[in-house]
Amino acid sequence: MLLNPLTLHLPKTSLEAARLYKELEDSKVLAGGTFLLNSLKLLKTKRTKTAGHVLSLGKIDELKGISFHNDTLTIKAMTRINEIFESPLLSGHLRILHAVCRNISTNPIRNMATIGGNLTCRYTWTEMGAVMVALDAQMHFLDSDGHEEIISAENFFKNAARCEKLFTHVTIKSKPTASVVYRRVKKTLHVDIPLLAVCVKTEFNGKQWFNTRVGINNTIAFAQRDLVLEEFLNKSISSQDLGNEALAHLTPAIYDTRASEYKQHIFRVSLKSAIEELCDSNI
16 A cells, blocks of 8 residues: 555535644645655655545635736635646736746646645745745635634745645735746756745836845745845846846845855856846846
8 A cells, every 4th residue: 555544534615624624633635636645655665654634625616716806816725736827817927927837847747736735735845935925925724713814925934834724825916017037946957846946026116126025945944035135126226237236135044054055156146147137127
């Protein structure tokens, strides 16, 4: 048997799932299955205890779909990555999600993997974290009493992506004046998971940068903001030299902790390239 014995639960509503998630000790949530099933198999081979209960969200239609209303994009937890990639609702700076989705593994995986699984699986190297932080995404959770809690993606990842309630959807405000750039470097030619990811979102008043957010995933820690770089950019004017100048205004611990010289270098190359692209669009 590939898995240790477990009890599979198939709740029909998000509230039923939220109640089971609280009531059942030793339980895991099954979204697309690509992360959880591999994890359970790996734990079994290591002779480590695995979850006794698995809650499959596949039957909950209210957790599926993508919509746009009142300038807000809503992506429900069980929406598959390819559904996001193919959605005509991604316009303006939200089109960056096309690029992020395209980078996630292979087409068969993208047809199974969900936004909920990608955000809450607690692997530090998953693709969506940096862009959700940069876009100031809001993550919505449901408790067993039917009460909703909203947590910013930034604070969710600050708390090591711990998820004690049921994740239901993510919302992102559309900003027609915003510009965004995403950079991602894969680990090796043969292992297509991120070595790093960088997402820079900003707005311009003429050539002046403002409301800048920089989302960084160094794949060692969870996605986070570089506040030092943001402060510098928000005082800056677009120029051909801004990419180089910005490299003197980083939070070193984000890029240098437990990193090789190559990784430190490639972070700076990626940031410089992202900032130069934004400048080019504004000069």
